[in-house]
Amino acid sequence: MLAAYSLALTVLNGRWIARRFSKHNYPNTQNAIRVLSSLQQAPLRVTNEGALLASLIVLPQNDPWWRELIEWLAWHHTWSISTVTSIAWVIIAYIFTVTNSFTGELDPDFNPDGQSVGSLWLWLLPIVIGWLQISPKCDEDRVRSAVERANKIAYAATDTHPVSVKDLNTEDRAIHLAFGEEDEVLRCDEMVTAPIYNYARFLPWVQAVEKVSEMFEVASYHHHHHTSVDPTIKWIAMDDSIGGHWSKPHDRNRVGSVEQVARYCEFDPHDQHTAFKSMWGPNVFSRIAIASALAFMLQWGTVGAAFIVVFFTPTTGEQYSFTFHLLINTEGFIHHSVGLGCRSGSYLLFGVLSTIVWVFLLISSLLVHYVATSSPSSAHTRNEPLTFQGHHGGRSYPLRLSIARHFAISLRRLAKLLATVNAIWILATCLFQFGNFFDRCYCNSSVFGRGSGAYNVIKLVASDVEPMKNAWVGGVCLAGGTAFLFVGFFNVFIEPTTSRKLRSGDY
Template sequence: MANIVGATRTSSLDVDVFRLADDKMRRDTFADGYVDSPSPRMVALPSQDDIRLLRIPSETSTLRRLSQDSDGVPMVLERQKAFKVAQECKLMQPLTRTPGEHGPLSLERHVDTIPNCLGCSVPGDEKQEGPAFNYARVFTWWNMANRLHQAFEKTAANLESRLDVDGKMVPEDLKFKECNLKGDSLHLLRYCGLADTINGQIVPQDLKEYPEWSELDSGFYQRIVTAIAVGLFVQWCTTGAAIVISYLTEVRGLGCRSGGYILYGILGVLSFVFLFASSIFSHAAMLRHEAMQRDRHLKEKERGASCFEYPPPPPPRSPAAFRGLAVVTRMLGRVLVVTNAAWLILSSIWELVGFYDNCWCDGTVLSKGWRGWVILFKESSAMAAAARQPWAGGVFLSVFGLAGSCSVFWLYCRGNRM
């Protein structure tokens, strides 16, 4: 992989005609805590292993000479290709950077500031990628989605009021789309409702990762209750159909098959309870950890301590009770998930190989005890007629669960579009 090794001034012939542009002051997002210094125009000079950035002048006469020189075109194309490769590899970082006025805002400047307990990370599944771990991001996802929604609403209101980024009204006789709505990061933050004007200065709002309990509105809890209800409804409609068929088929009663399905449903609910409780305990622990980190950052700023001190001082600890409960409940939930999946596979294999075809299972001894009995002399047609009603009830329960879940999703999607 190519490396950017330095920047030097070049002669007037080293000009990239495709990348010449006026010097501009560019600013990063406020969350980065830095603003880019005015950087000169650069050209990428490729070599065998490195890419050397060269500073170029902007004389128009040089442009004319290079454009008329046919030998310079391949060289320019090679440099342009090298520049694109470096950009795609995300190697083109600003050469000089100066700390912004507010300093870096990242609360996790070092990996060891993330709290852990019993050798496991407290956030746990929240930091993992993939939809399987979305349950652990229920609080942070809502917080981010809510802030984005508020920013879009504020922007839409400003556009409807015909306001530019400076807060000035655009006259009706001018086309609003022709108005310049560009600005630096602070003005755009204020335009989107993410910054306030205090004493004539634009001060960005605090963007916290973990919302306070008081910030969670009633709609948040309503969505959680609805999601839990729909999940339990779908699970027990499918699992319940299998339980009904196995329980009501002769010999009726709680036996090996119906008992195995009930055990599968109970383990599934318990695993959900433990994992959901883990997300609550993790949020409580990380909420206090975030507050401690913010206080620590403010104290360091008051003392004038360097934000890049290395090695960093030991981070403050959040309450051990929440950290321990978050890790323990998450581990129990994972163990139950794996155990439940293994039990379902094992039960299916036993059904296929005929492990349940014995007197103890066929006689439903699990529920009848010593009064259990088995079918010895019965024609297949008679047994099929007796099993018709249980199978019809199981199929109806499955279809009802499918239709009910689809109706809920359709109603929610319809409500979001409206």
């Protein structure tokens, strides 16, 4: 469930950032979208200390920075012949398994294990397809190297003229990756570049993007009103670019002193826009709700399908002596024994534990962000740029934040322990099914659901077959339908209209 949640968040973030920047028309707006979207798999941080971020946005000397970083981040782990073949074989195998369940003869030893297990693991298919389409930049060494190489060609404004950032007496960079956070215990998941950990990077990434967007917004406002960075330099008219965009500013209108560059990207302190800023970021809870609903749908659509198949299938086996009740109908046959048993109970437990793990990790990520943004050393309390630095384990936190910190860490560790146990359990369950471990009197009698009224099935009657097959049809439609809807979701949202519009121009 966590994998589906992180994937849905990544897709929604891509759409959100495209819309967030769609009204900005300052140079490198499009490049900023591509850079920031590509860095969803890294602990992104931004800082405007010494007008570094403002310089990165405004100065024409930094245009190559954006272009080069995009090029250095432009590697893909996407479709190949072997990948397509593997996915095709999975789909074909599932179709054959389902077809065999409906066309095969229902002998005394039949069971729907193949169909139920296939439905149980069907959630993997849309997850794999989704990440292949997104092609996340999750190689830590390559991402770190790309950002570091780009920062070597960055420029910053000074009191006289722009200079290379590497020549300044500072280690700060406008955009950097915080793989070396001091409180690594608190934020360890955020620093792991595997896509499934996007849930932990969501909130700090949103705030970093929002900081960049705000500066592009102010710069675009000044650009729209033909205001130069240096007020003493008159606006130089340029030819309009294609696509209906405003004219691109002349390079002379984009240079000035460090104070002028900083002011060019700052909101008026008396503006209502800056009256209140949430520690969470814009529209984060709506995206969390949508991603949660999609993950819940995929998780319980596939697990629920497997559960339905085995729950409504009478468990039959060899006729042997047992002590459970035998209920005989008027025709002399045993009624079908459906209900909660070893197989369906195992699936239900897997689904419940997966959901609990996701809830624990979601709460933990919210607490981590709350602690990081509420501590005395955070950007929010110091009125300084979003550097998220100054953590010293739990020693620098007030009591309430220290409690929240330890609770977040404990929740995360408990969730990972449960996830490990759950993974082992579901693999063991599949082995038990195919190894006939569950083919015993206790498991074949739906004891969990029927209790003292449990019984074993010796022979199916004709009236039992139709409802059983109806449940199979429902299970297959539920699993396939939810997987199809999930794939359809990210194919609709992965390529927003605003992104296509931005591609048409040079911004």
